[in-house]
Amino acid sequence: MKLIFExxxxxxxxxxxxxxSFDEVDIKxxxxxxxxxxxxxxxxxxxxxxxxxxxxxxxxxxxxxxDGLYPLGSCTMKYNPKVNEKVAALNxxxxxxPLAPEETVQGCLEIMHDLNNLFCEITGxxxxxxxxxxxxxxxxxxxxxxxxxxxxxxxxxxxxxxxDSAHGTNPASAAMAxxxxxxxxxxxxxxxxxxxxxxxxDENTAGLMLTNPNTVGLYDEGIKDIERIVHGxxxxxxxxxxxxxxxFGIMRPGDVGFDIVHLNLHKTFSTPHGGGGPGGGAxxxxxxxxxxxxxxxxxxxxxxxxxVDAGDKxxxxxRAFWANFSVLVKTYAWILSxxxxxxxxxxxxxxxxxxxxxxxxKKYYRPAYDRYCEHECVLTGRDYKKYGIKTLDIAxxxxxxxxxxxxxxxxxxxxxxxxxxxxxxxxxxxxEEIDEFIDAMVRISNEAKTNPGLLKDAPHNTPIRRTxxxxxxxxxxxxxxxxxxxxxxxxxxxxxxxx
Amino acid sequence: MRYIPTTEEQKKGMLGEIGxxxxxxLIEAIPTDxxxxxxxxxxxxxxxxxxxxxxxxxxxxxxxxxxxKPLIGAGAYRHYVPEAEKSLLQREEFWxxxxxxxxxxxxxxxxxxxxxxxxxxxxxxxxxxxPSIYDGASATAEAALMSLRLTHRNKIIVSSLLHPHYRExxxxxxxPHDTQVIEVWHKxxxxxxxxxxxxxxxxxxxxxxxxxxxxxxxxxLTQICEITHSKNALLINAIAESMSLGVLRSPGEMGVDIVxxxxxSFGIDLNYGGPYNGYLAARKQFLRQLPGxxxxxxxxxxxxxxxxxxxxxxxQDIRREKATSNICSNHxxxxxxxxxxxxxxxxxxxxxxxxxxxxxxHYLEKLLLKTGKFERVFDYAFYNEFLMKxxxxxxxxxxxxxxxxxxxxxxxxxxxxGEEFKDVLLxxxxxxxxxxxxxxxxxxxxx
Numbered sequence: 053m054k055l056i057f058e059x060x061x062x063x064x065x066x067x068x069x070x071x072x073s074f075d076e077v078d079i080k081x082x083x084x085x086x087x088x089x090x091x092x093x094x095x096x097x098x099x100x101x102x103x104x105x106x107x108x109x110x111x112x113x114x115x116x117x118x119d120g121l122y123p124l125g126s127c128t129m130k131y132n133p134k135v136n137e138k139v140a141a142l143n144x145x146x147x148x149x150p151l152a153p154e155e156t157v158q159g160c161l162e163i164m165h166d167l168n169n170l171f172c173e174i175t176g177x178x179x180x181x182x183x184x185x186x187x188x189x190x191x192x193x194x195x196x197x198x199x200x201x202x203x204x205x206x207x208x209x210x211x212x213x214x215x216d217s218a219h220g221t222n223p224a225s226a227a228m229a230x231x232x233x234x235x236x237x238x239x240x241x242x243x244x245x246x247x248x249x250x251x252x253x254d255e256n257t258a259g260l261m262l263t264n265p266n267t268v269g270l271y272d273e274g275i276k277d278i279e280r281i282v283h284g285x286x287x288x289x290x291x292x293x294x295x296x297x298x299x300f301g302i303m304r305p306g307d308v309g310f311d312i313v314h315l316n317l318h319k320t321f322s323t324p325h326g327g328g329g330p331g332g333g334a335x336x337x338x339x340x341x342x343x344x345x346x347x348x349x350x351x352x353x354x355x356x357x358x359x360v361d362a363g364d365k366x367x368x369x370x371r372a373f374w375a376n377f378s379v380l381v382k383t384y385a386w387i388l389s390x391x392x393x394x395x396x397x398x399x400x401x402x403x404x405x406x407x408x409x410x411x412x413x414k415k416y417y418r419p420a421y422d423r424y425c426e427h428e429c430v431l432t433g434r435d436y437k438k439y440g441i442k443t444l445d446i447a448x449x450x451x452x453x454x455x456x457x458x459x460x461x462x463x464x465x466x467x468x469x470x471x472x473x474x475x476x477x478x479x480x481x482x483x484e485e486i487d488e489f490i491d492a493m494v495r496i497s498n499e500a501k502t503n504p505g506l507l508k509d510a511p512h513n514t515p516i517r518r519t520x521x522x523x524x525x526x527x528x529x530x531x532x533x534x535x536x537x538x539x540x541x542x543x544x545x546x547x548x549x550x551x
Numbered sequence: 552m553r554y555i556p557t558t559e560e561q562k563k564g565m566l567g568e569i570g571x572x573x574x575x576x577l578i579e580a581i582p583t584d585x586x587x588x589x590x591x592x593x594x595x596x597x598x599x600x601x602x603x604x605x606x607x608x609x610x611x612x613x614x615x616x617x618x619x620k621p622l623i624g625a626g627a628y629r630h631y632v633p634e635a636e637k638s639l640l641q642r643e644e645f646w647x648x649x650x651x652x653x654x655x656x657x658x659x660x661x662x663x664x665x666x667x668x669x670x671x672x673x674x675x676x677x678x679x680x681x682p683s684i685y686d687g688a689s690a691t692a693e694a695a696l697m698s699l700r701l702t703h704r705n706k707i708i709v710s711s712l713l714h715p716h717y718r719e720x721x722x723x724x725x726x727p728h729d730t731q732v733i734e735v736w737h738k739x740x741x742x743x744x745x746x747x748x749x750x751x752x753x754x755x756x757x758x759x760x761x762x763x764x765x766x767x768x769x770x771x772l773t774q775i776c777e778i779t780h781s782k783n784a785l786l787i788n789a790i791a792e793s794m795s796l797g798v799l800r801s802p803g804e805m806g807v808d809i810v811x812x813x814x815x816s817f818g819i820d821l822n823y824g825g826p827y828n829g830y831l832a833a834r835k836q837f838l839r840q841l842p843g844x845x846x847x848x849x850x851x852x853x854x855x856x857x858x859x860x861x862x863x864x865x866x867q868d869i870r871r872e873k874a875t876s877n878i879c880s881n882h883x884x885x886x887x888x889x890x891x892x893x894x895x896x897x898x899x900x901x902x903x904x905x906x907x908x909x910x911x912x913h914y915l916e917k918l919l920l921k922t923g924k925f926e927r928v929f930d931y932a933f934y935n936e937f938l939m940k941x942x943x944x945x946x947x948x949x950x951x952x953x954x955x956x957x958x959x960x961x962x963x964x965x966x967x968x969g970e971e972f973k974d975v976l977l978x979x980x981x982x983x984x985x986x987x988x989x990x991x992x993x994x995x996x997x998x
Contacts, residue, residue: 053658056666056894067633067900073986074910077917079798082909086771089800093621093673095898100635103894107639107663107887114659117648124649131554132647135599139606147616150627150824153949157606160823173592185685185826186880188867193707199727224867224877230727233872254638271580301591302578308585310860318880322554327660328650328844328883329683330826367726369719372626372688372813373824384608389595394552401557403577404565409810411569424569424577451655482556483565507850514655517851524849524861528677528838531669535848542856549856 053114054550056096056106057532058119066100069338097239113515114327115456120487125428125459126219126267128297133386136322150373154358160359160377164350167334167384174387174395175296175313176306177336181260181345182361182375188221189370190314190333191261195229197312197337197344198258198288204344204365207286209258215244215464219270219294222261231258238465242266242421246274246281253281261287264305265295265426267463267474271303279309288312288341296320297478298403298427301396303508311338312486322386323379332379346370401479402427405486409475416497420469428476430469441500441507443471444517448518449499449510453492515551552596556887556981601847610616614953620636620988623767623957626687626714626791627824628816630904631983636818636891642856646884649896650844654859660883661858664846667890674796675810677832681843683881687813688717690829691759692724693842693876694811698785698842699730700875706731706754708784710742712764715966719871721759739991740768740931740938742775751782757809761789762799765966766929766977767936769799776806785809792816794981797905797936802832818892819885828885839865842876857936904982908935914982915989918929919978922997928975936979943996945974951995957988 080088098106115122119465122129148157168180179360184190191342195212202209212231214222216238223233232251243266260282265271269471272278291310299305305313317323325331337345343365351358359374379396390398403426410419410429417431433443448455459474477486499506511517527534535542557565562574571577578586585735597605621629640646644659651657653666668680684690695707707725709718711734722732733755735746742760751758758779762770773787779786790812802810815827831841839862847861867874896904912935919925924938939960941948949959960976980989 053662055662055667055669056890061769065893065899067634067904069900069903069907070869070982070985071644072730072903072907072910074907074914077910077913079906082913082932083798084769084771084936086773087769087800087932088806089798092717092898092902093796093801094674095670095693095896095901096892096894097897097899099586100633100895103891104639106644106894107891110659110662111639111642111644112659113657113662114648115656116644118643118647122649127649129649130859135552135602137641137646139610141611142607143617144610144613144615146820146822147619147629147914148613148823149616149621149623149629149821151623151625151957151961152614152616152621153953154896156616156953156958157823159609162612163609170593176587184688184810185882187880188877188879189685189689194722196726219879220826220867220874221879222868223872224689224870224874227872228727228872228877233581248651266924271578273580273582274801275585283865301587303581303585304587307587316880324884325649326645326646326882326884326922327648327663327887329880330685330828330884331880334831344642347719362901368723369716370723371687371720371825372686372714372716372827375824377823379826381606382704387593388597388605388620389554389599389602390552392591392593394555394596395591395593397552397555400556400574401562404557404569404574407569407571407577408565420799424571424579426578426580447653451653456649456656457653479555479557483561487775502638515658516855516857517652517853519851519857519859521861524847524859525790525863528862529848530861531665533669533670533672544856545854548584548850548854551855 053109055532056098059098059102060096062097064097064099066098066103071359090194102419119322120454121477121481121489122456123475123477125460125476128476128478130322130478131480132324134324136385138384139385140378158357161350163384165352165357168350169382170253170387171315171334171336172318175336176304177313178339179342179345180334180336181349182334182336182380183346183370185371185376186329186331187316187333188225189313190335191221191225192228193335193346194290194312195226195231197341199229200344200367201341202258209256211226211257213252213257213260216465217266218261218263219267226261242270243269243272244274244278246277249278250281253285255285256466257287259290261290263292263294265298268420268430268469269425269428270421271426275308278542284473294319295427298399300399302399307320311341317379317383321383323382330379332376334422347372398479405477405481409477409486409490413493416494420472428474431475433471436496436500439500439504441504443473445507445510449496449507451490451511452513455489455492567920615883619956620984622960622978623958625961627821628792628981629821629983630816630981632818632820635895636888639891640888645887651860654857658858663845663887663890665858667886668846670893671830671832675832676801677810678835679833679838681831681841682847682886683883684829684831684878685882686825686827686829687789687791688720690831691717691811692721694756694787694809694831695721695725695759697840698787699728701837702756704754705729707756708733708734708735708758710760711736712742712766713759713767713789714765717789740766740929741961742770744774747778751778753782754957755784757785757787759787759789761791763795763934766938768931769932769934772805772807787811794905794908797901798909814889817889819888826882826885828882828889838862840875843878843881873984874882887926905981908980910983911989912937915978915980918989918993922993924996928971936977938975938977941974941976947998955995957992972980
């Protein structure tokens with residue numbers, strides 16, 4: 053559809069500002085010649101009504117959780133409660149300046165302090181830092197903590213073990229923290245190959261990053277051996293909390309022996325994804341690692357709450373100010389609304405949902421691993437190759453049935469996990485919604501055999517259809533001015549941009 | 552539970568269809584002795600009305616912030632956020648959606664990214680824009696890492712007037728990379744140019760300068776750029792108050808290589824420090840070393856102009872440990888917030904608000920001098936933040952301001968040591984303070 057710049061009309065405006073009554077101040081006296089601009093920067097000229105219509109129309113080109121099942125595996129696209137948005141938007145939070153005097157922000161600090169205690173209880177570790185802005189940010193912090201810990205103990209450990217089933221952020225985070233990545237293969241059951249781990253883990257290795265349940269939705273049943281092997285060689289065990297939704301009241305990473313845990317508040321704890329963020333990536337550790345947490349930490353002296361520097365051993369600061377505070381409020385609200393029983397029920401239902409999908413669909417889409425899963429299952433489109441159909445085609449066809457596709461082509465490791473669809477139906481999805489999804493998947497299976505063209509050309513009912521991603525990368529147009537330079541070459545018709 | 556539709560009866564039915572007799576059969580992979588036994592010590596669920604009341608009460612333990620106007624900025628600025636923007640941000644299609652991996656269902660998010668990239672490219676006069684890194688500090692740290700990859704050098708120079716949190720964040724990010732961080736101490740309120748000339752050398756990857764700097768001072772980036780480029784180092788310009796782009800010469804026109812900005816001022820509320828939104832803007836030749844997601848234009852099979860995430864071969868889900876960064880989730884919804892904000896403000900609005908902020912700050916500075924209770928520590932060109940030495944004790948000033956519904960300015964000695972910073976305050980002024988408010992501040996502080 054048209055860009056906001058294409059709706060611009062000279063002389064139009066959409067803002068209202070207080071009258072400039074500072075006649076006694078001359079801007080020329082304020083800004084030195086070396087910093088003065090010659091011409092004002094052109095942005096756009098549209099009215100408030102234009103803006104409201106433009107973005108309302110844009111919103112209709114998006115699909116959200118409120119529109120229906122959003123079964124993206126490892127993304128935990130659960131319902132984002134409305135009341136949480138309301139309480140996070142209370143004036144005394146929204147207008148709180150991060151550097152306002154401590155006595156004026158006691159409410160904020162109390163929530164942060166309380167949340168720390170709840171996180172510790174839920175995951176079985178001793179102290180959290182709430183600063184990380186996202187899961188990957190938490191991973192980076194966790195790796196920096198490991199690095200600092202070993203430097204402090206005069207140990208040279210430069211390697212990090214990462215399973216092949218790990219999210220891409222794991223190896224990327226460890227690399228950012230200066231570690232050399234050593235990949236651990238999955239075995240035929242889809243979990244960590246304990247024998248290989250035993251061979252790889254040595255005194256030069258800082259530890260293992262593990263998602264458990266892992267990205268194929270399977271609990272690593274060798275966890276006790278894994279723990280013994282890593283700790284036996286003096287390493288640390290890192291828990292990637294991307295899949296924590298399977299574990300409330302069932303398994304606490306701290307009890308299992310994990311030393312560092314990160315949480316994804318925008319997955320497990322119901323805060324919205326916002327089309328890519330913001331989320332939260334709180335990082336928790338066992339006592340031995342507390343001194344290394346990033347700054348700041350919230351403390352309570354019995355009367356008042358304080359933001360304190362994490363101390364000399366801390367890895368330091370990882371962002372400006374303290375945390376994604378409004379995300380923390382939503383998280384807090386969700387935990388209080390769920391209670392201990394609700395949390396447990398959430399995990400139970402999410403596990404039942406995933407196994408139900410697996411049971412119903414496994415005769416249509418061969419599972420990567422035919423065993424009970426946790427909160428997500430991995431099916432494959434391998435058997436449709438003979439009809440010329442790829443998993444991508446199945447995913448695109450699902451859109452025509454009103455569903456967002458699952459995560460596709462991840463994880464990917466031959467020979468089991470190829471042409472994968474990682475399906476996560478969280479606890480907020482009803483049986484009826486899941487049955488409709490299953491029904492659509494069964495129909496697509498049939499279509500793939502009888503009318504594969506329908507899938508190859510899919511989607512048919514979405515605002516736009518399949519995109520030319522190769523062209524996008526080969527001829528980068530990364531803003532409207534890039535487009536303007538190529539106007540003659542592009543030759544868009546009116547209906548190509550105005551739809 | 553209202554967020555979990557499945558009934559106990561349905562659970563039983565589903566377990567039956569799965570072919571197990573109890574839920575326990577599904578978690579057999581979890582060794583029994585590592586399972587959690589008992590019940591989490593988490594409070595029993597409370598109702599929605601009780602929840603609202605509880606959090607409302609907690610919010611009341613804060614000061615009543617809405618009517619309190621900040622005289623503090625230091626990297627977080629209270630600007631008015633138009634209701635049209637807030638209302639649009641509440642459309643669920645925006646805030647309940649995921650990262651736009653499936654363009655057919657995400658054109659709203661993708662086109663918004665593309666529009667914001669255009670706004671920032673125009674404001675900064677840079678070629679390519681990454682619309683979201685977590686915040687200004689992490690964006691600056693990512694830019695520093697990028698300079699190491701681009702130059703293969705192992706020292707960086709950081710201005711002491713870069714926001715202290717940004718400097719600390721850079722140090723944390725850079726710690727594993729065998730790189731020396733050299734801080735250039737300021738001279739009065741600007742980067743010490745002579746010192747920079749001394750320090751610049753063939754092993755410097757980048758020079759990082761905030762503009763306007765932490766004291767509000769307007770740096771001569773053209774001059775700094777010449778010195779930096781004389782040894783082929785990169786100039787990184789951190790911008791904590793992006794509203795300044797409305798009246799100040801753009802970084803691109805002054806030769807900057809990478810801009811690391813904080814977009815909080817563009818329609819994002821204070822929220823006690825986050826989430827805000829960092830962005831990066833750079834020259835085209837650096838595109839492949841940039842971290843984070845970017846939207847690009849292409850066509851669909853019908854020839855429609857559409858938007859997709861592009862240049863993906865830089866990202867962690869594809870390149871794993873060879874990616875330019877680990878960043879995945881960013882602060883996407885705030886891209887939209889800023890895009891709507893900039894659309895409402897438009898060409899004239901952004902200029903006018905930036906002008907108003909500058910003039911109002913200068914007005915207050917002169918007014919405070921007139922009270923006789925303040926004196927200038929330095930005479931310098933500033934944007935909307937300035938230093939003032941108080942003759943009264945700081946606790947007295949703070950108390951008076953708080954009593955009169957103003958959030959006090961920053962005590963600069965919290966971040967900068969030295970005799971010259973004793974009793975020195977960093978004031979910030981935005982358009983939420985009108986002339987009457989500023990007169991009132993001077994009146995309160997003249998007593």
